[in-house]
Amino acid sequence: MDVEAARYIGAGLAVIALGGAGAGLGVLFGNYLNAAVRNPAAAEKWFGRMMMTFALVEATGLFAFVVAMIILFV
Amino acid sequence: MAEAHSPLAQFEIKPLGGPIHIGGLDVSFTNSALWMVIAVAAITAFMLLGTRKQAIVPGRWQSLCEGMYDFVSNMLKDNVGNEGRQFFPFVFSLFMFVLFCNVLGLLPGAFTVTSHIIVTAAMAVFVFVMVTIVGIIRHGLHFFTYFMPQGAPMWLMPLMIPIEIISYFIRPMSLSVRLFANMVAGHVMLAVIGSFAFALGVWAGWLPVGVVTMLFGLELLIACLQAYVFTILTCIYLHDAIHLH
Numbered sequence: 001m002d003v004e005a006a007r008y009i010g011a012g013l014a015v016i017a018l019g020g021a022g023a024g025l026g027v028l029f030g031n032y033l034n035a036a037v038r039n040p041a042a043a044e045k046w047f048g049r050m051m052m053t054f055a056l057v058e059a060t061g062l063f064a065f066v067v068a069m070i071i072l073f074v
Numbered sequence: 075m076a077e078a079h080s081p082l083a084q085f086e087i088k089p090l091g092g093p094i095h096i097g098g099l100d101v102s103f104t105n106s107a108l109w110m111v112i113a114v115a116a117i118t119a120f121m122l123l124g125t126r127k128q129a130i131v132p133g134r135w136q137s138l139c140e141g142m143y144d145f146v147s148n149m150l151k152d153n154v155g156n157e158g159r160q161f162f163p164f165v166f167s168l169f170m171f172v173l174f175c176n177v178l179g180l181l182p183g184a185f186t187v188t189s190h191i192i193v194t195a196a197m198a199v200f201v202f203v204m205v206t207i208v209g210i211i212r213h214g215l216h217f218f219t220y221f222m223p224q225g226a227p228m229w230l231m232p233l234m235i236p237i238e239i240i241s242y243f244i245r246p247m248s249l250s251v252r253l254f255a256n257m258v259a260g261h262v263m264l265a266v267i268g269s270f271a272f273a274l275g276v277w278a279g280w281l282p283v284g285v286v287t288m289l290f291g292l293e294l295l296i297a298c299l300q301a302y303v304f305t306i307l308t309c310i311y312l313h314d315a316i317h318l319h
Contacts, residue, residue: 052303054299055302055303058256058296059248065255065259
């Protein structure tokens, strides 16, 4: 196979990991909303913790993005 | 593939005013260095001018400065406890530097200092080494019991100790790559979406302005959030070193 073609396929395979980040974000926001609707008084208190977890979950997806970028451009 | 119009062209480091070499080292004053200087100057001006009057009833600017102080101070108190007070200057400088670099990088034509892994890795390795030294000074050899999880059965130790050691040494990497990857991904995404708008031409190019503005807002949120995450993880590492679990 052509190296250039293999490169594009590899970059495409690398971003499959974004599916995991998507599932994680869904679980995170779903559970937060679930809890917030049940107990709206406590929702405000945990918003900061939720946003921090959002950043952590999102970062794992970005690791995959970095790998894809390294395959494509480096 | 990295042409002038590639979305990665914005991260290129260029020496300003000619290259300078001292003893085989390239010490040119680059655009990265320029934006670091701008960030530090902006932080200094922001804090010094904001707290100049020291009014008892703070104005807008002064309450913004006090808000920043309170924010980091509370974060340190909640995550490290009272022993964390002595690390406040370090943690506050770290937070302000990362925050200002991230936010200033969003200005059109600006250079994002934190989008280079060498910068974030330098900060992360500094945090890691400092936290380890603090732990060793505070606990002596007892510090190494940190790698033995409490309450785990003895026969699991051959498995648990290597895992704990690996997860300890992976910290500077995950800390630096998280910030760097967020910044790079955000700016590449903005550049790619922006180039779509550019490709639409003069007549239809204004159509996606709402979407691009919303994406820009998201990037602003991410810039602040990543500064917060970097700082809070530093606090958590400090907590681990001081309290050992």
